[in-house]
Amino acid sequence: MPTRTRVVELGGGVCCAPLRAAPVSEAAAEELATVFAALGDPVRVRLLSLVAAAGEICSCDLEEPLGRSQPTISHHTRALAGAGLIVGERRGRWTMWKVVPERLAMLRGALA
């Protein structure tokens, strides 16, 4: 059984409306919670921050600043990518990661 990736819908999702506007549906809550859960780990918060600050960065340049092993870095990038917060592009030996600004905007919208 694979590592339960929980990839969520991008763009066409059910959520975006502010939480306070009206009680959110179960489906929207599920999607929002998945994305928030992806940010619910300090290593991933810093990872996302590193990616955002760099604009583009490869996995190999994340190990040292985050102080985690290579498999653990892979685990976290996978989690953030599954939540749609970052995307990776394979470029030769490297996987270059970038943030998905619309995804962050979606979260801000939900918190508005």
Place this chain on the structure above:
Amino acid sequence: MPTRTRVVELGGGVCCAPLRAAPVSEAAAEELATVFAALGDPVRVRLLSLVAAAGEICSCDLEEPLGRSQPTISHHTRALAGAGLIVGERRGRWTMWKVVPERLAMLRGALA
């Protein structure tokens, strides 16, 4: 051992600067992750949404819409309150919950 409340600093916290501006410190990441983790459960997302939409609501009026037992509701309100996202005020037999708008604004700021 108590249920590891993980109450985070309110107001005087280390975070608020946008994630993308610069790699976030470990302390700031820890605080942000704690708050995001509190939102990383669909029941809590809907709970927060109910509180926000109602402006003020007691625990007893959360059980039915959320479809969870009373102890579970208490567990979730505790988690959200520990993250500073809601505050409860004991009023006679009831505990009335309200959202903490500044806390949501802090998260939006981090995602900006």
Place this chain on the structure above:
DNA sequence: CCGACTTATCGATAGTTGTCAATCTATCGA
């Protein structure tokens, strides 16, 4: 093709968490 390198996956483990039943504490009405 071979060795070095980058990333992904697997397996194991320790720690965390969501859930409920049972129980306790506190408040209100009569």
Place this chain on the structure above:
DNA sequence: TCGATAGATTGACAACTATCGATAAGTCGG
């Protein structure tokens, strides 16, 4: 004081997760 009600706490259990070592898969340089 007594019974009813609201909420918190405890204990237990299943599910999930963060972490690493080992290994596999793919890519580049020579």
